[in-house]
Each structure stands twice: as C-alpha cells, then as structure tokens.
Amino acid sequence: MSLLSLSDIFGMSVTFILYIVMASSLLSLTKKVRARRGALSSVLNFKDIQILMLSSIAVSFALAAVPWLAVKALICISFFLYGVLIWLDALLFVQYRIEINRQSMAWFFTGSKGLAKGIPHLFLLLKQVPWIVFIPLMWAATQGVVLYLQSLPSTSFSSETAFSVSLFAGLMMVAMILLYVWQLMNRPNHQFFTAPSLLLNIVLDDTFAGNEDLVLDPRHQPFVEPKMHNGFTSEITGVCEGANIILITIESLGNYLENEVSEGIQSKLRERFREHTWIGKKHFCLCPNTTVSTNQIYTGAYSNNPYNKLDSLYPGAEPKHLKTLKQRGYTTMFLDSADIELYDYYKLLDRIGFDHVWGTNDMHGNERKADYRLWNMVDAVADAADGGPFFLHIINDQSHMPYETVDNKRFNRHKGKDAKSQYMNAVEEVDYIIDEFLNRLADKVDMSNTLLVFTGDHGESFGEYGYSFHSNSIIYPQMHVPFFLTHPRLTSKEIEHSCHFDLFPTFFDLLGISTDYPHLGTTLADDSRAFAYLFHSATLKGNTPANFGFLFNDELFWVDRLFNQIKRVQDGKCSSITLDEEREYICSLLQRMLKQRAIMQ
Incomplete structure (x- = not known):
C-alpha cells in the first residue's frame, strides 16, 4: 500500500x-x-x-x-x-x-x-x-x-x-x-x-514553582508568613458588651451600591448605617467563593478546603470563633434561603458549631417564593433568640447567578437585558427582603443592643479581564465588597482597608471577649494594620489555586494560571509583566506565601 x-x-x-x-x-x-x-x-x-x-x-x-x-x-x-x-x-x-x-x-x-x-x-x-x-x-x-x-x-x-x-x-x-x-x-x-489552550492539560504536568533561593524585597518579606494573633484589644474594648450580632452577607454583593457607583444598587439596608457606623472604604473577601469565604470567616485561617477533610490538599484550621461566642452564652443561628444540602454545605455549618441552621427546605409555606421565604423564619429566629444574646448570620440565594427577580414590576430600575442589570435588580429585591426581615424581627425581639453588620460574602464580575461570575479570579469586582457596621454606642469612622478575617476579632474586641488561640485578622478599631492581603480563587489548577495575588499598598501582583499571565494592577490599570526577572520574582514571592498558608501542595 x-x-x-x-x-x-x-x-x-x-x-x-x-x-x-x-x-x-x-x-x-x-x-x-x-x-x-x-x-x-x-x-x-x-x-x-x-x-x-x-x-x-x-x-x-x-x-x-x-x-x-x-x-x-x-x-x-x-x-x-x-x-x-x-x-x-x-x-x-x-x-x-x-x-x-x-x-x-x-x-x-x-x-x-x-x-x-x-x-x-x-x-x-x-x-x-x-x-x-x-x-x-x-x-x-x-x-x-x-x-x-x-x-x-x-x-x-x-x-x-x-x-x-x-x-x-x-x-x-x-x-x-x-x-x-x-x-x-x-x-x-x-x-x-x-489565551492558552487547555486541551493538553490532561497529559501535561501543571505544577507551579518559584525560585525559593531568590532574595525578596524587604517590604514584602514580613508578609510571606501570615501574622497570627491570639487576640487584640483596643481603647474601646467592651463598648458593646452583651450586644447581639446580626451578620448579613448578601450573596455575590460586590462594591456596586449607589453611594459608591453611579447608577448603582439602591439599598434600604444602607439607610440603617447613617449614624454610629464604621464604613469600610476597601473591604475584601480573601476568596470569592461562598463556602470558602464562610469557612475563612469562622476559622480565621486560609484554606481551600471548607470541610477540613483529612485527605485534602488543604487541611485548614478548626473553627473556634463561634465556639468562643457560645461559651459566653450566645445562641448562634445561620439562616440561608439557598440549598444547604448542595455540596454538603450543611456539614461545614455543623462543623462551625451553629445551634440552629435553617436552609431552603425549612422555609415552606405562605406561597412565598425565593428569598421572600426568609420572612417565614422570623418566628423561628425570634423563638431561638429569646432570653439571651444571640448571633445570627443571614445569607440569601436570589443574587446568585442566574440572578432571580420575583417581583419584576417593582424591581426593574436597571433596564438592560445584560447579566449585570439582572444582577442589580435581584440585589435590590434581596436588599428589600432582608431589610423587611429585620423590621419584622424587631417587632418580636429587643434589638436595641445589636451590632449590625452588612457586607457581601464575595463580589461578582461581569466580563472584566475576561472573567464573569465569581470563584474564579481575584480581580477587584470579585474581591471588593461593601462593609458597614453599626451600634448605638459607636462613634462613626471610616476604615481605610479591611478584610473578612477582621470580622470576628472586631466582634470580640467590641464585646470585650478575649481569645487564646491563634487566628488571622485584627480589630477594626486598630488603624495600624498593614495594607497587605493575599487573595486566592476557589478555582483550582494543578497544585495551586488558578488565580492568586498579593495586594500591597494598593498594588496587586496577580498570577492568572488560567490565562497563563502574570499581571500588575494599580490605580485601576492592569498591565502584563513580560520581563523574566519580574515574573520570576512575583512567582517566587507568591509561591512562598501560598505554602505558608497551606493553599499550595
């Protein structure tokens, strides 16, 4: 032939x-x-x-x-x-x-x-x-x-x-x-x-490595190993002693509120934070994924393994924050209109140690739909909160992709048919629902001594740098979330920068509760915190997260393994780093930071 x-x-x-x-x-x-x-x-x-x-x-x-x-x-x-x-x-x-x-x-x-x-x-x-x-x-x-x-x-x-x-x-x-x-x-x-092709990833080695012998910039070296704290008190320690805590993390709420962005999201919740309020100018989640973000809030430690499975690449840390509150007599509750059975989310919540956990399957009745069903839980929350201080974490579902709006006649300010307009309408409806939930709860529970916190579990992006949705990148739209905290005994202030790790240290400081275990984050009453944050995506690639970066004094060093690029973002401008020496330095710096935080194999 x-x-x-x-x-x-x-x-x-x-x-x-x-x-x-x-x-x-x-x-x-x-x-x-x-x-x-x-x-x-x-x-x-x-x-x-x-x-x-x-x-x-x-x-x-x-x-x-x-x-x-x-x-x-x-x-x-x-x-x-x-x-x-x-x-x-x-x-x-x-x-x-x-x-x-x-x-x-x-x-x-x-x-x-x-x-x-x-x-x-x-x-x-x-x-x-x-x-x-x-x-x-x-x-x-x-x-x-x-x-x-x-x-x-x-x-x-x-x-x-x-x-x-x-x-x-x-x-x-x-x-x-x-x-x-x-x-x-x-x-x-x-x-x-x-853009790189993924067709050969199945057979090619895809490990990330850096030069471990490279001498790092003295400005960056102190942040290679995360600084752990056993507790930190400020001059106002205990100013909110005995207060209830309501933590609201709206699903996928990026920094899109109307006060921050023209033509942004109108928020009724935002109106609750006009006085006696701490406002975060630049507040960040550390990972743009609900499960990982929740785990990190309650553990005060990095991990890409929210269930802390022993055979995982990312062993994580035990969640002790909530247990500390419970030792002080707090009743702890988690209220989520999403399906907590999905991906065994309920196992994470059980491990964190909530006394009461309610998911979508607990909210039937009254023919209410989607997040409106949160109103069905007012009596259950009030009954559980009766007789002592309580901690309540509220999160919703409608503002998660594909962005559901139930009452389209009322919540339709954003007229575009694009995903961002749908998202903003959904968030405005969710915002109204949760605000009304608080009104109804206040009719049944004394909330005069309550620390109210409003933020997002993570942000959401709409095509910036080729990314949409969340979990997959560490660009600002996915990492930057609103942050407001209010209590009648607080003096209003602006916080230049902060992150989710700072939530519980702040709660403990304001309540006058001491801790004796190591964790990341410090009280927001302390303005001396360094502007240095390591971000990582929940999306994985090889032996690391697919996206990770170090934000230092408003300059982001970003490794994007999905697009095979190394970038610098500063003053809203993103530039690709092409010089071999710079690329080697950034990879070496971030490799050491990932290893120290146990989010790299």
Whole structure:
C-alpha cells in the first residue's frame, strides 16, 4: 500500500476535514459549558485550533497508514476517549472548580482527595443544561463515520472528488500556517491569540514553582508568613458588651451600591448605617467563593478546603470563633434561603458549631417564593433568640447567578437585558427582603443592643479581564465588597482597608471577649494594620489555586494560571509583566506565601 497514493491522500483529507470541523464545533460547545463558571472565554482560541489541526493530521495519517480495521477502531476509540475527558473536564470545572489532569485522575482512581465521593453531584449540570449530553454522543458518531469511510474501497470515489477534497484540506493547512506566521510577526494582544489552550492539560504536568533561593524585597518579606494573633484589644474594648450580632452577607454583593457607583444598587439596608457606623472604604473577601469565604470567616485561617477533610490538599484550621461566642452564652443561628444540602454545605455549618441552621427546605409555606421565604423564619429566629444574646448570620440565594427577580414590576430600575442589570435588580429585591426581615424581627425581639453588620460574602464580575461570575479570579469586582457596621454606642469612622478575617476579632474586641488561640485578622478599631492581603480563587489548577495575588499598598501582583499571565494592577490599570526577572520574582514571592498558608501542595 503506497501512503502517497491519491486514494490515501483523499482518505486522510476527508478524515482531517471531518475531525477539524466536528472537533472545533464540539470543543466550542464544551467551552460554553466550561464558561458557566466564568473562568475562560466561550470561544475557541488560536492555540486550540492549532492543537486540533495537528492532532487531526496525526490521527488521519495514522488511520491511512494502518491497513487493519481493528487497529483503526482502537485509534478512533482513543481519540474519542480523549474528547470525553475534555467534556468531563468542563463538567468538573463547573461543579467542583477543578480540572482533569494527571494529578486529579490519580486522585480519582485511588479514591483519595474526596473526588470519587462527589460523583453523585457531577451530573447535576446535565439536568440544568440537557444538551450537554449530546456532545460525547456527537463525538462518538464522528468516530463511527470515520471508521465507515475507512472501510470503503478506494474505488468508491472519483479522482476529481478526491483531488478537490485533498486540495481543500491543503488550503486549510496553508491558511493556518500563514496565520501562525502573521501572529509571530505581529504578536497581537487579542484574547484569541493570547489565551492558552487547555486541551493538553490532561497529559501535561501543571505544577507551579518559584525560585525559593531568590532574595525578596524587604517590604514584602514580613508578609510571606501570615501574622497570627491570639487576640487584640483596643481603647474601646467592651463598648458593646452583651450586644447581639446580626451578620448579613448578601450573596455575590460586590462594591456596586449607589453611594459608591453611579447608577448603582439602591439599598434600604444602607439607610440603617447613617449614624454610629464604621464604613469600610476597601473591604475584601480573601476568596470569592461562598463556602470558602464562610469557612475563612469562622476559622480565621486560609484554606481551600471548607470541610477540613483529612485527605485534602488543604487541611485548614478548626473553627473556634463561634465556639468562643457560645461559651459566653450566645445562641448562634445561620439562616440561608439557598440549598444547604448542595455540596454538603450543611456539614461545614455543623462543623462551625451553629445551634440552629435553617436552609431552603425549612422555609415552606405562605406561597412565598425565593428569598421572600426568609420572612417565614422570623418566628423561628425570634423563638431561638429569646432570653439571651444571640448571633445570627443571614445569607440569601436570589443574587446568585442566574440572578432571580420575583417581583419584576417593582424591581426593574436597571433596564438592560445584560447579566449585570439582572444582577442589580435581584440585589435590590434581596436588599428589600432582608431589610423587611429585620423590621419584622424587631417587632418580636429587643434589638436595641445589636451590632449590625452588612457586607457581601464575595463580589461578582461581569466580563472584566475576561472573567464573569465569581470563584474564579481575584480581580477587584470579585474581591471588593461593601462593609458597614453599626451600634448605638459607636462613634462613626471610616476604615481605610479591611478584610473578612477582621470580622470576628472586631466582634470580640467590641464585646470585650478575649481569645487564646491563634487566628488571622485584627480589630477594626486598630488603624495600624498593614495594607497587605493575599487573595486566592476557589478555582483550582494543578497544585495551586488558578488565580492568586498579593495586594500591597494598593498594588496587586496577580498570577492568572488560567490565562497563563502574570499581571500588575494599580490605580485601576492592569498591565502584563513580560520581563523574566519580574515574573520570576512575583512567582517566587507568591509561591512562598501560598505554602505558608497551606493553599499550595
């Protein structure tokens, strides 16, 4: 058999065209699935197309060179299985914020790191977007068509057809080569050319490393190891002694309130913080993910493992903050209109140690929908709070993507059909619901001595730097959240910068409660805190979070492993760092910081 015969070239060309068309189409659909987590664009990039073309050429040549149909079938099956892994990678990324690579596959097959235990949740996405199931089926059909064509005799097609198809395939390759040469000469900055491909991550090593011998800047060195505190008191320690605490963390509430942003969110809750209020000018979550953020608030420690599983890469710390409150006679409550069964969130809440936990399944009745059902829980909260100081954490669900608004006639100020407008309308409805909840609770419980706190569990982004949603990046829209704290005995002040780690140390300081265990964060009564924060995404990549960065005096050093870029953000301007020396320094600094906080393997 001559590998250069016209019939063989025709067979290669048909297979190549079929593969490149179908693979590109199915990969585009798969990327749309993956983009539901917001980390990547939903379109093919140039590196994707290059890899698809090279792999299609290689497989087409192999099929033409092998005379045995059984071996051809094995080649097609192998190509099919790799495509299925890419499809599963998209599902895992959306559901668990992890990628399929050599490391995660090893975890799965050994049953370690908890991956195998999460299989029941894996296919929940198929219920939400049923067409996803057709992607592997279409890819399997493509392999069947290829095998059928390979089984046909060479005389099945005319020489004119063979020549035309082969010419078309050749022109596709030439066009790709010319585009590649143009890219090398012009180095365009468009995302189509700069975004990395994820197609090879399944087989390539994807570890992050830095130069551990590099000497760090003396300004940065003190923050490599996080400074732990056993407790900190201020001049106003105990000023709110015996106060109840109501902590409101509105789901996905970024820094979009009307006072901060023109055409922003109108907030009734904000009106409660006009006097005797501490206002955070720059308040940050440390991880833009509800579960991780909640865990970090209550543990005062970094972790990307909110359940503190012993076999996790991220062992975390025990949550002692709430237990300290309970030792002082506080009744502790967690009220969430979302499904706390999802991803076993209830296990985290149980581990934190709440006396009462209410989720969506506890809020039936009165035909109320969505977050309006929080009103059904006023009596339950009042009964639990009766007779002593209480701590209540309220969080909601409607402002989580896909941003639900129940009363569209009343909450429709933002007229656009884009996601941000829908989000703002949803938040305004949620804000009204929680404000009314507090009014109804005040009718049943004495709240005159209550420390009221209003913030977001994390922020939300809408396309900045190619990111949407949350959990996936450490850009300001996902990290910067509003912060207000009020009590009748406080003197109003502005806080230049703060983070979620500071919440409980502040509560303890104002209540006059001492702690004897190490934790991060200090009281917001102390204005001497350094402006230095390490951020990390919940999205994982290899041995680290996919996004992480160090914010120091308003300058953010940012490693974006999803887009394979290292950046600096300052004064609202984002610039890519291209010098090898700078890249090495930032990677080395952040590697040490991640290791010290046990969020890097």
